Amino acid sequence: DAKTTQPTSMDCAEGRAANLPCNHSTISGNEYVYWYRQIHSQGPQYIIHGLKNNETNEMASLIITEDRKSSTLILPHATLRDTAVYYCIVRFKAAGNKLTFGGGTRVLVKP
Amino acid sequence: GAVVSQHPSWVICKSGTSVKIECRSLDFQATTMFWYRQFPKQSLMLMATSNEGSKATYEQGVEKDKFLINHASLTLSTLTVTSAHPEDSSFYICSGLAGDTDTQYFGPGTRLTVL
Numbered sequence: 001d002a003k004t005t006q007p008t009s010m011d012c013a014e015g016r017a018a019n020l021p022c023n024h025s026t027i028s029g030n031e032y033v034y035w036y037r038q039i040h041s042q043g044p045q046y047i048i049h050g051l052k053n054n055e056t057n058e059m060a061s062l063i064i065t066e067d068r069k070s071s072t073l074i075l076p077h078a079t080l081r082d083t084a085v086y087y088c089i090v091r092f093k094a095a096g097n098k099l100t101f102g103g104g105t106r107v108l109v110k111p
Numbered sequence: 112g113a114v115v116s117q118h119p120s121w122v123i124c125k126s127g128t129s130v131k132i133e134c135r136s137l138d139f140q141a142t143t144m145f146w147y148r149q150f151p152k153q154s155l156m157l158m159a160t161s162n163e164g165s166k167a168t169y170e171q172g173v174e175k176d177k178f179l180i181n182h183a184s185l186t187l188s189t190l191t192v193t194s195a196h197p198e199d200s201s202f203y204i205c206s207g208l209a210g211d212t213d214t215q216y217f218g219p220g221t222r223l224t225v226l
Contacts, residue, residue, distance in 0.1 A: 034214075036217075038155075041202075041220070041222075042219055042220060043115075043117075043204045043206075043217035043218050043219045043220045044155065044204070044206075044217045045217070046214055046215070046216055046217075049214065087154075098145060098157050098160060099145075099157070099206075099215055100157070101147075101154040101155040101156075102154060103154055104154065
């Protein structure tokens with residue numbers, strides 16, 4: 001699976017949009033971009049995934065660049081409960097393929 | 112999203128004893144389940160992949176005789192830590208692969224402390 005690069009940490013203001021970047025310059029054509037987050041002492045929570053089109057659900061939006069070498073997760077209105085470690089993972093969407101977790105971005109939402 | 116449960120949520124045991132952790136997919140069938148381990152201030156590390164009705168596949172460096180995995184049904188996988196030692200103390204997390212979306216959903220984790 002392609003390696004991803006994320007900022008180690010970032011702060012954002014409560015109520016504002018949080019934009020989390022992820023670089024995956026070696027991504028191949030069949031690899032999807034997945035985002036998970038892990039709140040302290042809990043299991044990871046699935047957020048969103050995409051291949052090349054932008055995606056949106058009730059939690060977030062995923063913007064993937066046209067060359068697919070980077071993406072941005074957008075939390076439209078960050079709340080204190082969004083404080084977590086956010087993981088960007090690239091993997092083949094084939095049955096049984098595992099997820100490889102990197103260091104992620106530690107996001108702190110401040111009042 | 113799909114729900115995965117784990118039991119127990121935490122356990123304390125004496126060195127040398129065995130501990131079993133259960134992972135259940137509550138509202139979907141998981142033909143594949145994964146077991147991860149997470150040490151403090153570190154990321155998740157995959158330990159093994161289990162497919163229903165077959166033997167688990169272990170990652171390099173994970174002792175299969177120490178970490179016994181059973182995936183007897185489409186909704187239940189168990190991890191047994193045999194002859195636990197203090198260095199096995201960790202946060203153990205399972206996930207189930209939902210076949211319709213091909214997405215992994217994670218359990219809440221089990222914190223194991225070996226005294």
